[in-house]
Amino acid sequence: MIKTTLLKATEAGAKELQRFFNGNFKIMNKQGINNPVTEADLAAEKAIFDVIKADFPDHFILSEEAGEIKMDSEYKWIIDPIDGTINFANGIPICCVSIGLEHDGKIVMGAVYNPLMNEFYFAEKGSGATLNDNKITVSKKDKVINSCLVTGFPYTYLDTENGPLQVFEKLIRKGVPVRRLGSAALDLCWLAAGRFDGFYEHKLSPWDSSAGFLIVEEAGGKVTGFKGEAYSVYQPHILATNGLIHDELLGIINGKSL
Numbered sequence: 448m449i450k451t452t453l454l455k456a457t458e459a460g461a462k463e464l465q466r467f468f469n470g471n472f473k474i475m476n477k478q479g480i481n482n483p484v485t486e487a488d489l490a491a492e493k494a495i496f497d498v499i500k501a502d503f504p505d506h507f508i509l510s511e512e513a514g515e516i517k518m519d520s521e522y523k524w525i526i527d528p529i530d531g532t533i534n535f536a537n538g539i540p541i542c543c544v545s546i547g548l549e550h551d552g553k554i555v556m557g558a559v560y561n562p563l564m565n566e567f568y569f570a571e572k573g574s575g576a577t578l579n580d581n582k583i584t585v586s587k588k589d590k591v592i593n594s595c596l597v598t599g600f601p602y603t604y605l606d607t608e609n610g611p612l613q614v615f616e617k618l619i620r621k622g623v624p625v626r627r628l629g630s631a632a633l634d635l636c637w638l639a640a641g642r643f644d645g646f647y648e649h650k651l652s653p654w655d656s657s658a659g660f661l662i663v664e665e666a667g668g669k670v671t672g673f674k675g676e677a678y679s680v681y682q683p684h685i686l687a688t689n690g691l692i693h694d695e696l697l698g699i700i701n702g703k704s705l
Contacts, residue, residue, distance in 0.1 A: 449502075449522075450556060452571075453558050455688070456495045456498040456499050457550060457558040458678055459491075460526075460528050460546075461560045461562040462494065462627055463491040463494050463514075464487060464529055464542065464544060465560060465562050467486065468492065468540070468563060473485065473486040474486075474488040483533065483536055485532060485536055487529060488529045488532060489512060491544060492510055492512050492526065492528035495510075495528060505519075505520055508526065509524070509525045509526065509654065511652065522549065523615055524546060525548075525657035525658075527545040528542070529542055530542060530559075530560075530631065531543060531633065533629060534628075534630060540561070540564060543561040543566075543632055543633055543636075543660065544558075544559070544560050545558070545559045545655070545658045546558075546559075546658055547653075547656075547657025554572070554573070554657055554660070555572045556656055556661070557569070557659065557661040559632045559633065559635075559636050559662065566636070568583075568640075568658075568659075569662070570661045570662040572661065575665050576639050576662045576665035583639055583640045584639075585641055585644075585667045585668040585688075587691065588691065590692065591618075591645070591696050592623060592705065594643075594645055595626070596623060596696075597625065597626045597634045597645075597646045598626075598647055598648055598689065599628075599629070600615075601649060606705055609701060609702050614699065617699060617704070623705070626643070631648060631651055631656060632655060632656070635656065635658075635662060635663050635687055636662055637647055638689070639665075639666060640666070644688060644691075645688040645692055645693075646685070646688070647686045647687075648684070649683065650683045650684075651683055651684075653680040653681055656685055660680065661686060667688055667690065669688055669689075669693045671686050672684050672685065672686070675697055
């Protein structure tokens, strides 16, 4: 039943995304630079909550807009009602609903749905990953120089060594294509589907990656932090690859030359 609820909740949020896309809606700004929340984000979040609470009223929820709804439960729903809000607000169809399900501290299911492109990604721990119910696997490229990468940039930069601009510059100066799409959840899904070979980002929140990172792993990829440690959605750094370029890209992120 819990899988059915996850799928229903994801679809409910996506209906709101579709309803508002390219329409007239209110845009508010949260704390920080370029950090909007739209009327559609709030409507999608409510639709998702309604489904989950109807089936599992005692489950913990962590959502980008509402924050934590704490409950004494071994299950936690980690929700981004619209990942890629700036894209959405500007009529760019690279945006999605992302929901990860955590059980006893481990992500066990994830769903990412971009209804504007008719792409529904799903993974269950130990059962593989799918796009529209068809199995997906990561790419087979084994060198960074031949890879197509994707990243994202925070809107505020800390003056630290090997920061996002420095890593980006190092790669593109060697001719490595690095894309920036504006939706970490879709970046991870497109990696899982073999469209990208690697994804890295210096600053993510749990709702950005909770579903996508499981989808990558279940598609045969590898996900770690920037020190090569086991990945947690509660840490800011993420490196996800097809596995074959992981160690090389990890070294580049940590200061090695390409």
